[in-house]
Amino acid sequence: MTELSPRALLSLLFHGSKAVDVVTTALETGLLDALEPGPVSLRDLAARFGMQPLRLYKFLDCLESLGFLERDEPTDDINDTSYRAVPGLRDAAAATVGPASIERDRDTYPWQRLHGHLDDTLRGDLSLTEDDFSWPPKTEEQTESFERSMTVGLGPVLETFDRHADRLWSGRRRFLDVGGGAGRLADHVLSSAPGLHADVFNLPPVAPLVEETRKNSAHPDRLGFVPGDFFASPLPTGYDAMSFVRVLHDWPTPDSRRLVEKAYDALPPGGLLLICEEFRTPDRLAVQFFWSYFLIGADSAVSRLREATFYTTLLAATGFTGIEILPGPWELVVGHKPA
Numbered sequence: 153m154t155e156l157s158p159r160a161l162l163s164l165l166f167h168g169s170k171a172v173d174v175v176t177t178a179l180e181t182g183l184l185d186a187l188e189p190g191p192v193s194l195r196d197l198a199a200r201f202g203m204q205p206l207r208l209y210k211f212l213d214c215l216e217s218l219g220f221l222e223r224d225e226p227t228d229d230i231n232d233t234s235y236r237a238v239p240g241l242r243d244a245a246a247a248t249v250g251p252a253s254i255e256r257d258r259d260t261y262p263w264q265r266l267h268g269h270l271d272d273t274l275r276g277d278l279s280l281t282e283d284d285f286s287w288p289p290k291t292e293e294q295t296e297s298f299e300r301s302m303t304v305g306l307g308p309v310l311e312t313f314d315r316h317a318d319r320l321w322s323g324r325r326r327f328l329d330v331g332g333g334a335g336r337l338a339d340h341v342l343s344s345a346p347g348l349h350a351d352v353f354n355l356p357p358v359a360p361l362v363e364e365t366r367k368n369s370a371h372p373d374r375l376g377f378v379p380g381d382f383f384a385s386p387l388p389t390g391y392d393a394m395s396f397v398r399v400l401h402d403w404p405t406p407d408s409r410r411l412v413e414k415a416y417d418a419l420p421p422g423g424l425l426l427i428c429e430e431f432r433t434p435d436r437l438a439v440q441f442f443w444s445y446f447l448i449g450a451d452s453a454v455s456r457l458r459e460a461t462f463y464t465t466l467l468a469a470t471g472f473t474g475i476e477i478l479p480g481p482w483e484l485v486v487g488h489k490p491a
């Protein structure tokens with residue numbers, strides 16, 4: 153994909169709802185399934201999908217303008233034009249506009265309160281109210297809807313943990329997922345770690361959500377909940393592995409540092425600390441756009457995407473050793489308390 157000029161990008165953004173219509177149609181009709189393996193000619197696509205070649209040609213120009221297609225036009229006959237979608241387009245479209253879209257879920261938050269009023273918001277004259285959004289969530293309804301949003305977006309984390317499961321859990325007995333949402337990750341890792349018990353540490357109002365996860369779990373006897381506030385007291389001991397997944401980026405640096413120090417104090421010698429979140433890259437900052445926008449109006453949520461190296465440096469400064477960045481859709485930063 154080539155980088156677009158600001159002028160070109162702004163044209164696309166201005167007509168963003170039409171672009172989403174194009175992508176949704178390409179996904180729902182099955183065009184993306186045909187385009188991604190490609191190359192496929194306009195003639196074949198039109199015949200296969202019962203579409204008119206000239207109309208489809210313009211539709212595919214729309215997709216190409218978004219940077220999603222490679223095109224070869226060898227003759228004057230548009231029917232000979234062949235196309236191939238960039239790798240991963242189908243999955244990306246499903247994640248964005250498909251039935252389990254995280255964007256649709258994000259769109260249910262009341263961002264309209266700020267829309268058109270960013271100037272006032274930036275000056276501090278307008279803010280989201282506690283009913284609109286509070287961090288951490290206050291009401292039962294906010295807790296449930298926030299944790300549901302979190303679970304929807306957990307895919308990249310689960311994939312990374314799966315990729316490194318053998319290495320992470322071998323010899324480990326007890327895992328604490330600190331700020332572990334409704335327990336989806338804790339439950340998930342149990343499938344690839346038969347000897348492991350996993351507890352979720354979270355604020356007391358999240359208990360019923362973790363209990364629901366436990367009831368639906370294939371390993372209910374190995375999944376538990378520990379209520380607590382990680383700023384109010386030390387982290388519980390008795391765990392030889394702990395994780396912060398999408399937790400540390402919620403807090404200002406001194407607070408994130410304090411949490412990592414608390415994990416160090418609570419872990420036994422040889423204990424493992426795992427940190428996973430959308431470490432800052434241009435791509436991830438773009439995927440985070442909704443929260444960056446919405447949280448302009450909420451000072452309690454810091455929303456600070458940091459590079460993975462920020463955390464490797466923090467772990468080393470805290471005393472962890474054997475620090476590595478393991479690859480995955482989102483990388484996993486690991487460190488060990490010296491034995």
Ligand SMILES: C[S@@+](CC[C@H](N)C(=O)[O-])C[C@H]1O[C@@H](n2cnc3c(N)ncnc32)[C@H](O)[C@@H]1O
Pocket residue numbers: 288299302303306330331332333334353354355358380381382383396397398399402
């Ligand atoms: C952004 S969510 C991430 C949830 C989960 N780890 C995930 O990635 O899906 C942050 C989590 O931290 C929890 N949390 C916030 N403040 C907390 C506190 N003071 N003590 C314990 N947990 C807290 C929230 O309830 C929430 O589950």
